[in-house]
Amino acid sequence: MRDKKVQFIVEAAAIAAIYVVLTVVFSAISFGEVQLRFSEALTILPxxxxxxxxxxxxxxxxxNLFGGAIPLDIIFGSLATLIGACGTYALRKQNKxxxxxxxxxxNTIVVPLVLFYGYGVNIPIPLQMLTVGLGEVLSCGVLGMILLFALEKYRGVIFKRHAA
Structure with a gap:
């Protein structure tokens, strides 16, 4: 029982660390009206x-904290990622x-609202949804699926089975 808890914490911490590194290293393209967060590819991990x-x-x-985001972005951007991760986990048995x-x-819904109301980006919200959405499709949809197919071969080796 204890080993499973430790494994869970280690996996969560490793994923958090990788997400932070990818976000900070590529911060020039991770923030703003047009953004491509390589770290968002990790949202397939649930x-x-x-x-x-x-x-x-x-x-x-x-x-977001290290990237210099405002409190509204830190909170709601992180909640958007949390919602997305929960959704990925909920859909995991349906279809990869x-x-x-x-x-x-x-993220297509939340991030443009944060950009508009938090940062005062004076671009219509639907247009921001388009640009943020395209970035999410590239990072989650393309890079994330490449990651999913690569990791699927090592499913039992990399990620130990957890009670669902």
Whole structure:
């Protein structure tokens, strides 16, 4: 029992750390009206392990904090990632191609509102939804699915089975 808890914490912490590193290293393109967050490719990880849910949330929170985001962005951007991760986990048994849908939708809706109301970006919200959504499709839909197919071969080796 204790080993499973430790494994869960280790997986969550590793995922959070990778998310932070990817967000900060690529901060020039991770923030703004047109953004491509390579770290968002990790939002497919709840397909493999529930430990990814807190890992992605904490990683996004810390990444936004280190990236110089405003409090509104730190809170709601991280919540969007949390919602997306929960959706990926909920859809994991349906079809692997649904894994990136929840993160794409959550961030396409939330991030433009944060940009408009928090940062005062004077671009119509629907246009921001388009640009943020395209970035999410690239990061979650394309890069995330590449990651999913690569990790699927090593499912039992990388991520230990957790009680669902």
């Amino acid at each position: 397909y493999f392990t529930p430990a990814a849910i807190p890992g992605l949330f904490v990683g996004c929170l810390i990444g 191609f649904l894994a990136p849908v929840s993160p794409i939708v959550a």
